[in-house]
Amino acid sequence: MTDDVERVSIDTTDAQTAADWLGALFPDVRLRPKDHLVGSLLAADVATSGGTSAGRFHMGMDMDGHTPPMTTFCTGVVLAGVVQVALGGRDGEARAVVPGEPWAWVDGADLDARWGPGSQTCVVQVPRHLLDEAAEATTGLPAGGLRVLGTAPVDEAAGRYWAHLVATTYRGLRGADPPLAAPLASRHWQESLASAALRVFPNTTLTAAADHLAGPGRAGPATVRRALAHAEAHAHEPIGVEDLARAAGIGVRALQLAYVQHVGCSPTAHLRRVRLQRAHAELAAAAPPSADGSGTSVAAVALRWGFTPGAFSAAYRAHYGRSPSTTLRA
Numbered sequence: 475m476t477d478d479v480e481r482v483s484i485d486t487t488d489a490q491t492a493a494d495w496l497g498a499l500f501p502d503v504r505l506r507p508k509d510h511l512v513g514s515l516l517a518a519d520v521a522t523s524g525g526t527s528a529g530r531f532h533m534g535m536d537m538d539g540h541t542p543p544m545t546t547f548c549t550g551v552v553l554a555g556v557v558q559v560a561l562g563g564r565d566g567e568a569r570a571v572v573p574g575e576p577w578a579w580v581d582g583a584d585l586d587a588r589w590g591p592g593s594q595t596c597v598v599q600v601p602r603h604l605l606d607e608a609a610e611a612t613t614g615l616p617a618g619g620l621r622v623l624g625t626a627p628v629d630e631a632a633g634r635y636w637a638h639l640v641a642t643t644y645r646g647l648r649g650a651d652p653p654l655a656a657p658l659a660s661r662h663w664q665e666s667l668a669s670a671a672l673r674v675f676p677n678t679t680l681t682a683a684a685d686h687l688a689g690p691g692r693a694g695p696a697t698v699r700r701a702l703a704h705a706e707a708h709a710h711e712p713i714g715v716e717d718l719a720r721a722a723g724i725g726v727r728a729l730q731l732a733y734v735q736h737v738g739c740s741p742t743a744h745l746r747r748v749r750l751q752r753a754h755a756e757l758a759a760a761a762p763p764s765a766d767g768s769g770t771s772v773a774a775v776a777l778r779w780g781f782t783p784g785a786f787s788a789a790y791r792a793h794y795g796r797s798p799s800t801t802l803r804a
Contacts, residue, residue: 479647479655483519489535492516496537499529500548506538521647524660524712525601526667528644533589541585546599547622547671548579551637555593559625560586569625576636577625578675585625598643604668607716609679611726612669624676632674639670658749658780661712697722698736701729702744709748712780715741746780750789753779757801772798 484495489507492515496505499520507515520529530553550557557571571577579585589595609620627633646654646663654660672679704721705713718741719729733741753775760770775798776786790798 479521479523479652481519481521485514485517487515489515492535493537500541504540507535521644521652523647523652523655524657524664526599526643526647526654526660526664528596528598528640528647530644531589531595531597533591533593535591537589539587539589541579541587544579545602547602547605547668548597548599549576549636549640549671549675550595550597551576551640553594553596555590557590557593557595558588571625574634574637576627576633576640576674578622578671580622580625596640596644598640598667600664600667600671604664605671607714607726608665608668608672609677611715611730612672612679620672620678622671622675622677627674628676636670636674639667643667653777653782656777656780657712658710659777659782661714662780665714694732695736697724698729698732701733701741702737705741705745705748709745709752710779713745715745718745746789747793749779749781750786750793753781753786753798754790754794754801757798758804760802762802770802772802 482499484492486492486495493505493507495516495518497503514532515534517532517534518529520527533555552571552573552575554573557577559569559571559577569577605622606618606620610616627636643654643663646652654663671677701718701722704718708717715729716726719726722729722732724732729741733739733744737744739747756775756778757770757772760775761768763769763771772786773783776783779786781789787798790796790801794801
């Protein structure tokens, strides 16, 4: 079973049509077309699933954009041309983003941007609450305490890493059977993106989290058993550590500490172990693919249980000492 993937695209020579299309896609952004080249003024394709979207945009015109504080975490990578971004509105200091470099539309501040003719970008939007949850899960920063503080990554290595993640997100939502449309895979990837964003862009978890860390809290075995039972019962659903904490009746940070003490690993690691076991059982009971298209494939099982095929094969081999395809053929 997969989530629906909504796809929209445009290729237009009309400036107002281009501005209206972009305005509908990014309702927080006010856009103003300027000078343009001959030919297509905007060619774009965008795919959305589970609240995350990824798209490529080719501008055949100058366009200014003014962005008030956004309700999503929006980020992009320049593929060609130059994009100018200025934090704090038109009076802010402009930064030229060149091919290969990413930027983030920072929350809590206005942002102005200008796309020159011939510029190409890949843009990803992630639900903002996922960053808040990642901040709470990793540092104990309370809800509402997270702020992304700059448009640029913390260093060049972080920028290259983020550009790779943006490209992978775009590819993962494309094609006839996109891997990131599977609910568990989509949820896991969104959580991975949110956690990575906290390491790539300057934010309050890096600069001031120590001032907000929650107390360690304590939880006994009975509390942990509630979380373990919830994980076993709902492993086939796109749940995460915050769902386990809610089921246990404690905070995320307290649950993480309790898992380390009583289980010997993090809640996320345990949940992935449960899903790996379920995938193993499914492979052991399934018939391999046949010439008529019936049977089960390793890739399908991996995606159904929240793994990309490559990561699944590596985790499976490490845990069971053989490849998943060997189990399927047995």
